[in-house]
Amino acid sequence: MEAEEYALMDAAEDRMWWYRALHALVLRALARTPFPPGLPLLDAGCGTGGLLRRIARAMAEGALPARPLAGFDIATEAIRRARAKVPEARLLLATVNDLPFAQKSLGAVVSLDVLCHRAVDERRALAEFRRVLAPGGVLVLNMPAHQWLFSAHDRRVHTRERYSRPLLRARLEAAGFRVAELLHWNSLLFPLMVVQRRLLSRGGGGAASPQGRSDVALFPPPIEAMFRTIAAAERGLIALGVRFPLGGSLLAVAVKP
Template sequence: MQDAAPGAKVNAGRFLRARVPRSGPGPALLSPPHRCRTRAVEAVEYQLMDEAEDGLWWYRALHARVLDVLDPRRAGEPVLDAGCGTGGFLMRLRQARPDRRAVGLEFNPEAAARARAKAGVHVAVGSVNAVPFADSAFGGVVSLDVLCHTAAEPDRALAEFRRVLRPGGLLVLNLPAFQWLYSAHDIRVHTKQRFTAEGVRALLAAAGFSEIRTRYWNSLLFPLMVLQRKVLARGGDSPSDVSLPPPWLNRSLHAATGLERRAAAAGLRFPAGGSVLATAVRA
């Protein structure tokens, strides 16, 4: 995959630059829906993601975590969801923080159209490797399970995120944890790599960010995730983890993430988890 012609423009005021590919979906029964897909991965996966992300326990837990860390002091400044998929977080942000202007960026044109319809905001078609927005355009950048993707170049993407952030602006990343947990799901959704908290911290420091914080989450359910990925669905022909569990199980899993979220708010840090959540500030 490669970027479009450098002169391509996105019709959105002062926003400019090129179009390029990025990602898609992926929820599971017990493992997180890391949205790391190529364009070839398929309209059906975006459709499943679009239908699931409003109610599925993992999306709800992730979106709540991200909303917890967004800086309320910059409430009047726009937020970019870089690699927004079908718009679940954009919709959640508009519902929870109506004072914050939200903008999306998504490679897949069909997913971008779904995101526009779902969230009612502008969604540009473009790449995290060449973000089609002006310097210092945003007070916050959110990118959820995108830098793990085969088409993403983390160093370039982080340089772009820093460029479009205003001084003092906040970057929020979520990424899948632990390369040893790489599985059939990752192959199907074109995940290039999984991360550790230390590795994410090093990437952010090298990109020039400050006030870096990293933490594991989806920790209480982590043993079940390992069972799902490494035992129950370890075969090379296993499908991706895009599936809605029965309502009772969905509620139970979400309750576990809520308990963990409260523990984290009280200061408890977990040594491992299914995901790494990171925040950093543009100096």
């Protein structure tokens, strides 16, 4: 990503409704999907460390079983910021194309909006995830949804493509994973996302250009609170078994047989 994008992420990921909703969904997935005890959990492409800090807190509170934490990112700036947030985690400079972990050494891998990056060899990265996971290990992915929503923000963060549910399932299964869950989220607010990315960006300059304004920005507190409430209601519906046909992102939970 652009260097300034890491600064935006660092400032927003603890408070911005989107990050809070995503992290809550990841914690839910980890809590309800058994995977080998004791083995480390890796955040592959950990950015500035917000998710690892949420996972560490959940372990301290007993919401998740305690286990070693690890993370890596391709950017020195991201690792510097992550180390300040999660000093107890093993944090490295690395790439998903070549994981610095031994075969069958990890219990879980989480990777959020990384495989879609233009610098990633997706097939190789999925093979690497499968290699480092122990049998029964869990892979949790978040991916941007719907190629027709490709926008200035995607260009800014170097997104290669956005995904459909059948495409993501097919690629996970081709890599040797069993898909346990695959769902759209950011669905109740999806109409606003469409308006922002497909209609307002047509106004001619800024938002439609590669240098357009990033989507990573806090809204005024009342709007943040409203969006957090809507996202929480959506998670409640997901917990009840509701599955949405559309959404801004896809969350996948896959298991290594």
